Amino acid sequence: MFSDRKASFKTPPSAVKETHASQEVRRNRALEEQKRRRAERIDSSRQLDIFADLSLGLSDDEAGENDDPNAQPNIVRHGITPFAPMLPHTATHPVPAPSTSESAQPPAPESSMTQEKKRSKNKRKGKGRAPQHQQDVSMAQDSGAPPRVAGKSKVKHPKPSKWADKCMYAELLEMREGGFDAPGDLRDGIPDDIETGWVAVTPVPAGKRCLAVTHQTSGIAGVVPNTTLRSRVLGKPLIKPFPSTLPPQTVLDCILDDNWRDNGILHVLDVVTWKGQDLGDCETPFRFWWRDTRLSELPSYPPPPNAFAPSASSPAEPHPPRYQFPHPTAFVPIPYHTNTTLPNLLSTLIPLTRAPRIIPVTIPAPADHGEGAMDLDAPLVQLQHTSASVAPDGLLLYVAQAVYEPGTSPLSSWVPLRAYQTREALAQEGASADESPLAVFERYVSSPSAAGRAS
Known part of the structure; x- marks a missing residue:
């Protein structure tokens, strides 16, 4: 029985995959659709249709061609009323004129108005209201539907979070046995423009994908809680809101490190919004450049000094308490590489994906309660x-011309370091471990067919 959820939590859902089309075809289709939507947004923002029929009259050159020496400039002496039909039509609802009978009717006396107010007040208090089951029966008789059975309340579905499924989630890179000369459906799956049209992000750390969302708060930056981590699928908070130096109205695509309580690291993968400015419509290299530039400008604050976890130690062997971060304090960008040529993939990027990344961390030292006078000059x-x-x-590959879009997208490909166990593999007793997808990717990149693709 397939019950190990952590073994396949990164596997994209099979419902989004089109079995009748290869990943290359779906990738090109998605890129063209992005370009079309982007062009429509730009054209609609310009509002060119409103000014299509406008005319400014004769130009200076055309006016100079007139041989009449007594010609006078043509002065427009009317207002802007003739241009009103050129504006887009808006739905207007005319106010109906009161009928003659209504206008001839005298106003209601004050006593009737007072009685009407008392009647409405009694209704609000519940006086004269029929029991709930009688109301249900009367409503059912009017509508022709059977009355609602007592005791069965309407099921209320929770409102989905606005941050649910907002990450741009990569598809697994489809790799199969095949060469460059094979038909399109039988190729190895390595993109034809791998050297010119892609951006590599590596090494991608092990952790939980999430969104870091900052809010507008009143208080000192880095002290007042202003940041929330939202889960990728449901958009639920992962931890309590915590203070950070990120500006308000910022949304970052992040990976929460598996050992964040020991190192306080939140890995930043991509930037969606920065200080209210939407960067999702920008291309991939610019978004990564903006991410690294803005994160390097953030001020750094020391972590909280009161989060030491008690360690199991005996009086004979005392050990200092181990520091535990109450929340992430370091926003570390994941390195990106625009040089995705085959030699650089084989010599630099693939070995870099297999090696652990060393990141400097600053933690508070445990307080020294030994004997001696207190040093007033110490911090x-x-x-x-x-x-x-x-x-x-693993290794992430992004199409360079693609923009950020929520949900699973073929414009981003994922090459994991370890193979994911499927239901069939777990059902077979003693089944051997599958080959690493990164090893398959390395083998295809170093094959002669890849060299032919590059040439």
């Missing part, structure tokens, strides 16, 4: 610099 929080080893998880 309030003693910091110590160490390093954290982040385990790699």
Whole structure:
């Protein structure tokens, strides 16, 4: 029985895959659709249709061609009323004129108005209201539907979160046995423009995909909680809101490190919105450049000094308490690479994906309660610099011309470091582990067919 959810939580759902079309075909189709939507948005923002029939009259050159020496300039002496039909039509609802009978009717006396107010007040208080089951029966008789059975309340479905399924989730790179000369459906799956039209993100760390959303708060930046981590699928909060130095109205596509309590690292994969400015419509290299530039400008604050976790130690062997981060404090961008040529993939990017990444980390030092006088010149929080080893998880490939779109997209391909176990593999007892997708990718990239594709 397939019950290990963590073994396949990154596998894209099969419902979004089109079995009758290859990944290359779906990728090209999605890219053309993005270009079409982008062109429509630009044209609609310009509102060119409104000014299509406007005319400014004769130009200076055309006016100079007139041989009449007594010609006077043509002065427009009317207003803007003739241009009103050129504006887009809006739905207007005319106010109906009161009928003669209504206008001839005298106003209601004050006593009747007072009685009407009392009657409405009694209705609000519940006086004279029929029981609930009688109302249900009367409503059912009017509508012709059977009355609602007592005791069965209407099921209320929870309202989905606005952050649900907003990450641009990559599809697994489809790789199969085939060469460059094989038909389109039988090729190895390596994109034909892998050297010129893609951006590589590696090493992608192991962790949980999420969105980092900041809100407008009143208070000191880095002190007041202004950041929330939202899960990828349901958009639910992963941890409590915490303070950060990110500007308000910022949305980042992130990966929460598996050991964030020990290193306090939140890996930033992509940027969707920065300080209210939408960057999703920008191409991939620009978004990554903007991400690295803006994150490098953020001020750094020391982590909270009061989050030491008690460690199991005996009086004979005392050990200092181990520091635990209450929330992520370091926003670390995942490196991206625009050089995706075959030699660079084989010599640099693929080996980089297999190696752990070393990231410098600053943590507070445990307080020294030993004997001696207090040093008044020492800082309030003693910091110590160490390093954290982040385990790699795979390689991400983005189409360079693609924009950020929510949901699973063929414009981003995922090459994991370890193979995912399927239901069939788990059902077979003693089944051997599948070959690593990264190893298959390396073999296809180094094959002679890939060299022929590059040439």
